[in-house]
Amino acid sequence: MTKQICNPPGWPSEVPAAETFYNAALPCLASAWQPLLGRAEFEYSQPKILVPSNGNATSPCGTVGPTTTGFYCSSNKTIYLPMGRIHPDWNGVPIVYLSLFSHEFGHHVQTLSGSLQEAWRQRRAAGSDSPAGLEWSRRMELQSECFSGLFIGAVVDSGGPFTESDIGNVLQAWIGDPTHGTNANIDAWFNRGVQNQIALCNTWIASSAEVA
Incomplete structure (x- = not known):
């Protein structure tokens, strides 16, 4: 991914x-x-963005509540970013919000490549809340976290406002769960992304321990 300056205000x-x-x-x-999607012969399309004003929003994929940090719906290709669960420690730390946004954008990339749809198909076939189904969820989420690291790595030390030292703020922000993975694995996949080799984000062939 090519280095670039990205400086969203405030x-x-x-x-x-x-x-x-x-x-x-x-x-x-x-x-x-x-450019990356184009080289892989996938057509790019822009996602929509919605910041629910009251913390709630209804999407084709279900209701987005105020406790949701971020949510992507593939049916309408929309990224939902409610304000209700934003942690006070994130105040004034823009790179954490940029990482959250780039994670949800990663799900859009998965949709454009078809991997999100296949992961959901496999999860439903295994049983959404079964051990195998939850592992499919974690493979999907951890790849998106790796994609987030890929983007963040491209904007730090690029001449803009973000530096490599800011990455520590991102790694401290997320808390793991059975659908997204352990804290250690979230950090590990994010850091793989920062290395700027998209092949390192292939969670689909990773061991079960790497996506626990």
């Missing part, structure tokens, strides 16, 4: 500021991913 302190921040970051993600 940080998502309230809904208007969040809309400004994410809409300014969107062209950065588009310019980062479009």
Whole structure:
């Protein structure tokens, strides 16, 4: 992924500021991913962004509640970014929000490549909440986290406002769960992405321990 300066203004302190921040970051993600998708002969299309004003939103994929940090719906190719679960420690730390946004954008990339649809098919076939089904969820989520690291690695130390030292803020922000993986694995896949080799983000062939 080519290095670039990405400098969305401020940080998502309230809904208007969040809309400004994410809409300014969107062209950065588009310019980062479009060449990679093009070389793989996938057609790029822009996702929509929605910051629910009351913390709730209804999508074709279900209801997005105020406790959701971020959510991507493949049916309408929309990234939902409610404000309700934003942690106070993130205030004034824009790179954490940029990482959240790039993670959800990673699910859009998975949709454009068809891997998201296949992962959901496999999860449903295994039973969504079965051990095998949850492992499919983690493979999907950890790849998207790796994609987030790929993008963040492309914007740090690029002449813009973000530096490699900011990456520590990202690694401290996320808490693992059975659908997304352990804290250690979330950090590990993010750091793989930062190495800027997209092949390192292939969670589909990783061992079960690597996606626990």
